[in-house]
Amino acid sequence: MTRTGEGAEAGALLLGVRHHGPGSARAVRAALDAVLPDAVLVEGPPEADPLVGLAADEGMRPPVALLAHVVDEPGRSAFWPLAEFSPEWVAIRWAVGRGVPVRFIDLPAAHSLARTDEPTGSEESGETPAGEEAVRVDPLAVLAETAGYDDPERWWEDVVEHRATGGDVLAPFEALGDAMEALRETYGDGGHDRDLVREAYMRLQTRAAVREFGAGRVAVVCGAWHVPALRRRATVAADRALLKGLPKVKAEMTWVPWTHRRLSRASGYGAGIASPGWYGHLFSAPDRPVERWMTKVAGLLRDEDRLVSSAHVIEAVRLADTLAAMRGRPLAGLTETTDAVRAVMCEGSDVPLALVHDKLVVGDVLGEVPESAPAVPLQRDLTRSQRRLRLKPEALDRELELDLRKETDAARSTLLHRLRLLGVGWGEPARSRGSTGTFRETWRLRWEPELSVRVAEAGVWGTTVLGAATSKASADAVGTVALADVTGLAERCLLAELPDALPVVMRVLGDRAALDADVGHLAQALPALVRSLRYGDVRGTDTAALGEVALGLAERVFVGLPGACAGLGTDAALEMRGHVDAVHQAVGLLGEFGAGGAGSSGGAVPGAGPGGVPDVRSRWWSVLRLLAQRDAVAGVVRGRSVRLLLDSGELADEEAARLMGLALSRGSEPAEGAAWIEGFVGGGSGGGMLLVHDQRLLGLVDAWLSGVSDDAFVDVLPLLRRTFSAYEQGVRRTLGELVRRGPATAGPPVTGLGIPGFAGDLDAERADAVVPTVRLLLGLTGASAGPVEAGTHLAGADADLAGAAM
Structure with missing residues (x-):
């Protein structure tokens, strides 16, 4: 047995392990088979003692985790994950299968969850702490560096995973314990008092078990870092003094499913391992692990329709073994198998290799827990x-x-x-x-x-x-202040089918809507409310009350919107444009339900005029017309209103062009004109295609932009660039081609507007006008080119530049 020192815990077999180490797991099983202890002590919370018997249940499939949480504050919790290849799990299964008592000896969760100076959920996961920060994270790194390795995982594979079986089964634990004792002599406890407290509790529990079962009859499975502390001589009084006055909470514990991905280092848990899928394979493969691994990889790649044959598998195994020999390793490890898979099966590509890493090296195995496990x-x-x-x-x-x-x-x-x-x-x-x-x-x-x-x-x-969601929704409604949040909650109640919560939400909604006079808030709330009508219709829910509130809310928006759109700054105007879009969409849906019914009963929305909600839509068209014609309304809102009316067929093309001409006339401010364009053709509203197919509108924009003064152009350029940069590349290039040609010099103008279309050929003089600017951008100040040559060679560039500028 391992050396235990002269403390009162002398007589216990100390099996120091690496958490989630398959080599440690095999060694623990071999040691227990050889020693046959009368009791097994495992590093973990004692509250889990009543749950240990479930490890033998047929419905328990690792990876699983012990979950502890504070009774009155379930969000304050901690996990102790265990995989099939975890030494602790192997020890538990060994003991339960033979009727040997199993006890957890780490600091109780009632104490660790009561601590507020450290986060829970990571240190309880089986971390092996040490002195300095780098060693606390992975003490094996120091041992690997001492042995001349730059990779702790590779050192661990060579020393433990690839170690030949047989011989003294306790020798590895003795060697690892001595190594950890040397580390602790060098690094100490790092000033981390929590380790001292945990180890004091472990010593007390170990002493009690030795007294109960006798010297030599107790096996302790714990992180190798703790072995020197359990060997150390310490008095009972000293250990109890460290534990005196610890804070305590009421905690509950159960088993929950875990995943291989959550065992990986990327998941953020301190005891994580980089390759849980690979470790699981090493633990479960009875022989020839490399050959079996390559077969798994080939199966995965074949499922992804990659051509991988048996010859690929054979060649990959040979290459992995050759690489191991060249690198002086006893057997091929994960590094060699990965290099071989990349070269042979993936043809040097890291794309399929990433799939192998994700699906096999890490893996997505999800454990299972039996129904008999405690649960809320x-x-x-x-x-x-x-x-x-x-x-x-x-x-x-x-x-x-x-x-x-x-x-x-x-x-x-x-x-x-x-x-x-x-x-x-x-x-x-x-x-x-x-x-x-x-x-x-x-x-x-x-x-x-x-x-x-x-x-x-x-x-x-x-x-x-159902009951929990109903209670939560009702409480959220009472505590919600913003009107839009209440309407959103009403929508969620309909989607979740919570009929008992909806009356509470509707009562709060009515109160909030009556008190809120901000048009922006009302406009934000209306879309969710109308969507609720839509979902209610699909799910067969009676939403007549929602329809009444929606119509009332819409009418208040109609009345207050014109005044709210006047005198706005740039940011506020853009926000208001978003509200106008949202209300427009909501009115469209509200119209559908008004015409066909708002609820499951199929009745019309209360307040609708004859023939359904055409009255609501008509009211909205009149509001948009008012917004489109008022000079005091922000330009981006005016332009958007014209566009919505045009798309809805409520405004003739000629009238839309007239309004654009007025907005872009020489008497208007250039910034307001740019904002109008932003509202009319900006964003993802398909404005680019509108300009492509309606050269009248593009001609108006072109004529306006050509007449903007140099100083004003600098001011409006950012807004115009934002407007036109949202277009797809093909649309921008087409617009650039049209602008590059310039206005047509022949042919009748567009009917009623006096605006000609665009020429079919390049206007060389117009293209040459941009040459000085392009030369300046390209740093060609010392070169020269004739105007015709420049116009010819810059023809393609002009289109791109014009599209980019737009």
Whole structure:
């Protein structure tokens, strides 16, 4: 057995391990088989002692984790992850399978969760702390560097994973314990008092077990860093003094599923390993691990339609073995197998290699926990719903297409929306690639271990998903101040089918709407409210009350919008343009429901005129006309109003051109003209194609821009660039081609406007006008070129420059 020193804990077999190390796991199993202890002590929270028997349950499949959380504050939690190749898991399974008592001896979670000076959830994950920061993170790095390795993982593989089996099964633990003792003599405890407290508690528990079972009959499985502390002579009084007065909370503990990805270093957990999938393979492969690994890789690449044959596998194995021999390694490790896969199976490309790393080296294995594991009532109800709806939690990203006309899909949608309302982000809505009808929904699902904590937190709202979501929505409504947030909550209640919460939300919505006089707030609130009508219609929900509020809100927007759009600064005008767009879209949807019914009963929206809501739309057209013609209204809003009227067929093309001509006349401020253009053809509204196909409008813009003074041009250029840079490249180039040709010198002008179209050929004189500026930009001040030559060679550049400037 390992050397234990002269302390009261003498007589215990100390098995220092690397957390999540497959070599340590095999060594622990061999040591336990050889010694056959009467009790096994494991580094972990003692609150888990009643749960240890579940490790033998057929429904328990690692990776799993012990989850502890504060009863009154479930969000304050910590995890202790365990994989199939974790030495602690191997020790637990060995003991439970033979009826040997298992006890956890680390500091209780009740104490560690009570600490507020350090974050929870990482140190409890099985980290092996040490003295200085670099050593605390990975003490093996110091040992690897001492041995002449620049990679701790490669050193660990050579010394432990590739170590030949047989001989003294306790020798590796003795050697690793001596190495850690030398490290602690050099680095000390690093001033981290938490390690001292934890180790004092471990010593007390070890002493008690030795007294109970006898010397030589107790095996302790712990992080190798703690072995020197357990060997050290220390009195019971000294250890108890370190533990005296520790803060304490009431904590509960259970098993939860874990993932290989969450075992990786990238997940942020201190005891993470870079390649859990590779380590799992090393632990489970009975023989020829390299050959079996290459076969796995070949299978994955074939599934991705890559041509990988048996000859590729054989050649990759040979190359990996050759690289190991050249590098002086006992066996090929992950570095050699990766290099061989890249060269042979991936043809030197890192793209398929990244897939191998993601799917195999790290992996997306999700563990399972039996139903008999303790859980909050909300978790049990969620589990029942998942099984009833055949929605199994998975660690992989999964896209789920739902047809709300089908009962099962509608129920799945309802469950996912309720969970989102509770803050359990198992699924996130995504854009549907097929139909855009309201009966279609697309979700991206991915179950993360942390969601178990979110479920525990949400358990304070109720014992079922429906009850908890209803309580949470009602409480959120009462505590919400912003009107738009209340309407958004109403929409979420409809999506989640919470009929008991909706009356509360509607009452708060009515109160907030009556008190809020800000047109911007009302405009922000209206779209969500109208979408609620739309979803209510799809889901068969009676939304007559929502229709009344929506119409009242729309009327208040109509009345207040013209005044709110006057005297605005640049940023405020852009924000108001967004509100106008949102209201326009909402009125369109509101009109559909007014004509066909606002709720499941099919009745008309209250307040609609004869024939449905055409009155609402007519009111909106009149508001837009007023905005389009008032000089006091911000230019970007005026331009946007004209565009909306034009697209809706409520404004003739000639009238739109007339209004543009007025806005861009010489009597108007250039900045206001640029803002008008931004509103009319800016953003992703298809304004570029409008200018391409209607040369009258493009001619107006061109004539206005040509007449802007040099000083004013500098001021309006940023706005114009923002407007036209949003167009697709092909649209910009087409516009540049038209502008480069210049106005047509022959032919009748456009009817009623006196604006000619654009010439069919390049205007060399017009193109040459930009030559000095282009030469200055290119730094060609010392060269010369004739005007015709410049016009010819710069023809393509002019189009690009004109498009870029626009």
